[in-house]
Amino acid sequence: MRISPAGDVARHRSAAAIDHAKRICLAWMHSLSPSQSQSGHRKCRVPAKPASSCRNPAKPAAKAPYMRYIVAGVSRLLRFSAWEDARRELRSLPIRWDSYTVNQVLKTHPPMEKAWLFFVWVAEVRGFKHDHFTYTTMLDIFGEAGRVASMGHLLREMEEKGVRVDAVTYTSVLHWLAKAGDLEGSVRMWEEMRGMGCEPTVVSYTAFMKVLLDHGRPREAAVVYREMLEAGLTPTCHTYTVLIEYLAGSDADRHSSYHCPVVRVLEELLLGAHMMNWVEENYSILVSLLLGKFDAALGIMNKMQEAGVQPDKATCNILIQKCSKLGETKMMFQVLRYMKDNSLVLRLPIFLEAVETLRNCGERDVLLREVNPHFASVGMEREMSSSEDAFYDFNACIDQGIIFNLLARQNFVAIDHMLNEMISRNVKLDTELIAAIMQAGSGNGNLSTALLAFQYGARLGQKHEKHAYLSLIGPLIRLNCFQDVLKIVEEMIKLGHTLGTYLAAVLILRLGCARMSTLAAKLFYSLAADQNTVTYTALIHAHLQSSEIDKGLQAYASMRKEGFHVSSGTYEVLIVGLEEAGRNREAEFFKKEKKKLQFSGCSQEGISIEEILCDCIFN
Numbered sequence: 330m331r332i333s334p335a336g337d338v339a340r341h342r343s344a345a346a347i348d349h350a351k352r353i354c355l356a357w358m359h360s361l362s363p364s365q366s367q368s369g370h371r372k373c374r375v376p377a378k379p380a381s382s383c384r385n386p387a388k389p390a391a392k393a394p395y396m397r398y399i400v401a402g403v404s405r406l407l408r409f410s411a412w413e414d415a416r417r418e419l420r421s422l423p424i425r426w427d428s429y430t431v432n433q434v435l436k437t438h439p440p441m442e443k444a445w446l447f448f449v450w451v452a453e454v455r456g457f458k459h460d461h462f463t464y465t466t467m468l469d470i471f472g473e474a475g476r477v478a479s480m481g482h483l484l485r486e487m488e489e490k491g492v493r494v495d496a497v498t499y500t501s502v503l504h505w506l507a508k509a510g511d512l513e514g515s516v517r518m519w520e521e522m523r524g525m526g527c528e529p530t531v532v533s534y535t536a537f538m539k540v541l542l543d544h545g546r547p548r549e550a551a552v553v554y555r556e557m558l559e560a561g562l563t564p565t566c567h568t569y570t571v572l573i574e575y576l577a578g579s580d581a582d583r584h585s586s587y588h589c590p591v592v593r594v595l596e597e598l599l600l601g602a603h604m605m606n607w608v609e610e611n612y613s614i615l616v617s618l619l620l621g622k623f624d625a626a627l628g629i630m631n632k633m634q635e636a637g638v639q640p641d642k643a644t645c646n647i648l649i650q651k652c653s654k655l656g657e658t659k660m661m662f663q664v665l666r667y668m669k670d671n672s673l674v675l676r677l678p679i680f681l682e683a684v685e686t687l688r689n690c691g692e693r694d695v696l697l698r699e700v701n702p703h704f705a706s707v708g709m710e711r712e713m714s715s716s717e718d719a720f721y722d723f724n725a726c727i728d729q730g731i732i733f734n735l736l737a738r739q740n741f742v743a744i745d746h747m748l749n750e751m752i753s754r755n756v757k758l759d760t761e762l763i764a765a766i767m768q769a770g771s772g773n774g775n776l777s778t779a780l781l782a783f784q785y786g787a788r789l790g791q792k793h794e795k796h797a798y799l800s801l802i803g804p805l806i807r808l809n810c811f812q813d814v815l816k817i818v819e820e821m822i823k824l825g826h827t828l829g830t831y832l833a834a835v836l837i838l839r840l841g842c843a844r845m846s847t848l849a850a851k852l853f854y855s856l857a858a859d860q861n862t863v864t865y866t867a868l869i870h871a872h873l874q875s876s877e878i879d880k881g882l883q884a885y886a887s888m889r890k891e892g893f894h895v896s897s898g899t900y901e902v903l904i905v906g907l908e909e910a911g912r913n914r915e916a917e918f919f920k921k922e923k924k925k926l927q928f929s930g931c932s933q934e935g936i937s938i939e940e941i942l943c944d945c946i947f948n
Contacts, residue, residue, distance in 0.1 A: 407439040472505025841871025873906030898947030
C-alpha cells in the first residue's frame with residue numbers, strides 16, 4: 330500500500346490554492362471593460378453589423394467575482410502554500426490592496442506566522458497603508474495565539490506611527506491580556522484608555538466587567554457597571570449574559586460579601602428608573618438572583634409571562650443548570666414545561682446534569698426527554714441492562730458521540746487525541762466502535778490510529794471479529810511492521826481466532842525474507858491449527874534465508890515425521906537454499922527426490938489443496 334508523504338500532500342494543497350486564487354483574480358481582471366478607463370470622453374457609437382454577418386457572436390463579459398471569493402482565494406493561498414510561493418503569487422494577482430480587503434483576509438485567521446508575513450508584505454505595497462482596522466485584527470491574531478509581547482509591540486507601533494487607537498483596539502488588548510493571566514496589565518490598559526480620553530463603548534465595559542468577574546473582583550465589576558449606566562449606555566444582551574453567568578456560577582456556600590455588590594447594583598437597576606424600560610434580559614437577572622428563593626422565583630416568572638416577557642433559550646439553560654446544582658426539581662419542572670410549550674431545548678452538558686439530578690432525587694426524566702427529543706436515546710442503553718451494578722457514564726456517552734462524528738468525517742488526528750485521553754482516564758468504549766476505528770484507520774492509511782484502537786481494545790479485554798484484526802495485518806505486513814503483526818496474532822490466538830493457511834504462510838515467508846527466523850519459528854509453533862505442508866515449507870525457507878541450514882533440515886525432518894506430504898515447492902526451497910549455502914551434495918539429493926515426486930505425481934489422482942498452494946507460492 331502506497332502512503333503519500335506529508336510533503337506531497339502539502340505541495341498538492343499549495344498548487345490547488347494557487348490555481349484557485351489565480352482563477353478568481355484573472356476572472357475579475359478580464360471582466361473589466363476597456364471602456365471603463367475612458368469615462369471622461371464621449372463614446373462614439375459604432376453601427377452594429379447585421380445578425381447574419383456575425384459568424385462568431387461576441388460572448389457576454391464575465392461578471393466580476395464577489396469580494397468574498399477573492400478573500401477566500403487569498404486565504405487558501407496563505408494556508409496551503411509556503412510563504413515564498415505565496416508571496417510570488419500575491420505579487421502577480423491583479424488586486425488593488427486596500428484596508429477593507431486586507432482586513433477581510435486577516436479576519437479569516439490564516440496561520441499566525443503567515444498572517445504576520447502577509448501583514449508586513451502588504452505594508453510595502455505601493456499605495457497601501459495600514460489603518461487601525463488592520464492593526465486591530467492583527468492584534469487579535471497575536472492575542473489569540475498567546476503572543477502578548479508581539480501584541481504589545483504592535484500596539485506601540487500604532488502609537489509611534491500615529492495610527493488612531495480607538496476603544497475597539499484597547500478592548501481587544503485588555504481582553505487578551507486577561508486571557509493570558511495578566512490581570513494587572515489588563516487593568517492598566519483600561520486606565521490608559523480612560524486617560525487618553527477614549528470613551529469606552531458598551532462592548533468595552535462588558536469586556537472589562539467580564540475580566541474582573543473572571544478574576545474574582547465583583548466589587549470593581551459592580552463599580553464599572555454603575556459607571557456604564559451613569560454614562561447613559563444601555564446594557565446589551567451580552568452584558569446581562571456576563572452577569573447572569575457569574576451569578577449562576579456562584580456556589581451556594583459562597584460568602585455573600587463576594588457577590589453582594591453585583592446583587593445590590595442589579596437590584597438598584599431593577600427597582601429604579603430602569604424598571605420602566607423592562608426588557609427580557611432584566612427578567613433573566615432577577616430570576617437568577619432569586620433562584621435561592623424558589624417560590625418567589627416561580628411567582629415572578631408567572632407574572633412576567635403574563636406581562637408578555639418571555640425567557641429565551643439561554644435563560645432557560647442557565648435556570649436548569651442552577652436548579653441541577655441546587656437539586657431543586659420543582660423549579661426545574663416549571664421551566665421544562667415552559668420550554669416544551671415554546672419549543673426550546675437544552676445544551677447536552679446541561680441536559681446530562683439535569684438527568685443526573687433527577688435520578689439522584691428519585692424523579693422521572695420523561696418530561697426532560699420530551700423537551701429534548703434529540704437526546705431521547707442518550708443514557709437509555711445501560712438502563713436496559715439487566716446487571717444490577719450497571720450505570721451510565723455520561724462522559725463516555727459524550728466521548729462516544731464525538732468519536733462517531735469524527736469517524737464519519739475521517740478526522741483521525743482528533744480521534745488519536747481522544748483515544749489517548751480516554752486511555753489515560755480509563756474510559757470504556759463500545760466494542761463495535763473500536764472495531765470500526767480499526768477498520769477505517771487501516772483502510773484509509775491511518776495505521777497509527779488503527780493500532781491505537783487495537784491497543785485500547787486489548788487493554789480492555791475486548792473481543793473483535795476476525796476481519797477487524799485481518800484489516801490491520803495486511804497493511805502492516807506490506808510495511809514490514811512485523812512486531813505489531815505478532816502482537817495482533819497473539820491477541821487473535823488468545824481469543825480463539827486462526828490466521829488461516831495462506832495468511833500464516835505469507836507472514837512466515839515475509840519474516841524469513843526479513844531474516845527474522847526466530848520470530849518466524851515462534852509464530853509457526855504458536856499456530857498449531859495451521860501447521861501443514863505450506864507453513865512447514867515457509868518455515869524451512871525462513872531458516873535457509875537466515876543461513877540456518879541445519880535448522881531448516883530439522884524442520885524438513887519434523888515435517889516428514891508429522892506425516893505431511895512434501896510438495897515440489899518444498900524441494901525447490903531446499904535445493905535453492907542448499908546451493909546458496911554451498912552444500913551441493915545435499916542439494917543433488919533433493920533434486921533426485923523432486924524428480925521422483927514429479928514422475929510419481931503423473932499417476933496420482935488426488936493432490937491436497939495445501940500441496941497445490943505450496944507449489945504456487947514456492948515452486
